[in-house]
Amino acid sequence: MGRLFVMIVLMSLLAACGRKGGLVPPxxxxxxxxxxxxxxxxxxxxxxxxxxxxxxxxxxxxxxxxxxxxxxxxxxxxxxxxxxxxxxxxxxxxxxxxxxxxxxxxxxxxxxxxxxxxxxxxxxxxxxxxxxxxxxxxxxxxxxxKVASPAAPRLTATSTPTGVTLEWQPASGAGTDRAGFNVYRRRGSDIATLALLTPQPVKGNRYEDLHADFGVTYTYMVREVASSDGQLVEGAISNEVTGAQALPE
CATH class of the missing domain: 2.60.40.10 (Immunoglobulins)
Structure with missing residues (x-):
């Protein structure tokens, strides 16, 4: 009778443990x-x-x-x-x-x-x-x-009724294959709004921002993108320029 009682108690304890789920591995x-x-x-x-x-x-x-x-x-x-x-x-x-x-x-x-x-x-x-x-x-x-990266381009901005037109002069002697340019923008001096405008590097030396909100002054920067050993590398950042959508003439 004593053994039977012990077995019943053990089975009850095991069943209770089972209802709580297995142990969590550390x-x-x-x-x-x-x-x-x-x-x-x-x-x-x-x-x-x-x-x-x-x-x-x-x-x-x-x-x-x-x-x-x-x-x-x-x-x-x-x-x-x-x-x-x-x-x-x-x-x-x-x-x-x-x-x-x-x-x-x-x-x-x-x-x-x-x-x-x-x-x-x-x-x-x-x-x-x-x-x-x-x-x-x-x-x-x-x-x-780590590779030798392109030097900083020289950037200018022109405000137009449709947006802001950016033009830049690439630096020479980068020593790598040029893949294009990345264009960045932020609202004024608010670094939290910094965004890459170009999902793919821009070919050429010109970009028009057609998504500028009227009445907002933006700050722009450009980096040259080079291809080296199968990886894309951004060069030094350009000078900062500002622009805003202009009133129609």
């Missing part, structure tokens, strides 16, 4: 890996960008994200390269979300500016997110080769 409680880590060259700098994961590795909403650690290494020739070696990566920036330093946040995108890079060198970046317990996500990686 790995699923860490942040999910960052999905959009990128490293893009603009001028002589790399802009390393990413957005914060919104879920943990198990797919549930992430509520305890605490920060990021960004690492960098130089990629060596194949017979010398060793990514898994303990000294391959160096910590480049730690981002504490409570007191963020060293990065900018723009439209939910974290931006780290990496400088002092060497032409001809490929750099690989590794990023991990961590929670308030210090548990890290799986690493995300991105790499890019």
């Amino acid at each position: 790995d699923s409680l860490v942040p999910a890996a960052v999905a959009d880590l990128r490293a893009e060259q603009k001028g002589e700098q790399f802009y390393v960008t990413w957005s914060a994961p919104s879920r943990d590795a198990g797919g549930k909403p992430l509520k305890d994200l605490a920060g990021f650690r960004l690492f960098r290494r130089e990629v060596l020739p194949p017979d010398e390269d060793c990514e898994s070696c303990p000294t391959a990566y160096g910590l480049l920036q730690q981002v504490d979300l409570e007191f963020p330093k060293g990065v900018q946040l723009y439209n939910n995108l974290y931006i780290f500016t990496d400088t002092g890079l060497k032409d001809g060198t490929t750099y690989q970046y590794k990023l991990v997110a961590y929670n308030k317990e210090g548990a890290e996500s799986a690493p995300s990686r991105a790499r890019s080769k």
Whole structure:
């Protein structure tokens, strides 16, 4: 009778545990890996960008994200390269979300500016997110080769009744294959409104902004885009010019 009672109690406990569901694997409680880590060259700098994961590795909403650690290494020739070696990566920036330093946040995108890079060198970046317990996500990686970038064009703007016409004079001696020009615009001095107007680089030396709101003064900039080793590289930024839609004559 005693054994039967013990067995019934054990079965009841097991059934109760089953109703609550299985144990959650610890790995699923860490942040999910960052999905959009990128490293893009603009001028002589790399802009390393990413957005914060919104879920943990198990797919549930992430509520305890605490920060990021960004690492960098130089990629060596194949017979010398060793990514898994303990000294391959160096910590480049730690981002504490409570007191963020060293990065900018723009439209939910974290931006780290990496400088002092060497032409001809490929750099690989590794990023991990961590929670308030210090548990890290799986690493995300991105790499890019530093090349000689085009110099800044010289830009002018003319206001017209239909918009703003931009013209520029490219710099010479870029040393790379020219792919066109990217045109940027913002409202006055409001950096939060900065936007790329040209999804594809513009061929030629002229662009007309036909989507200017009447009564608004815009600030424009241009970067030359070069093609090098299969990647597109933006050159130095032009001078800033302003323009607004003019009244009809």
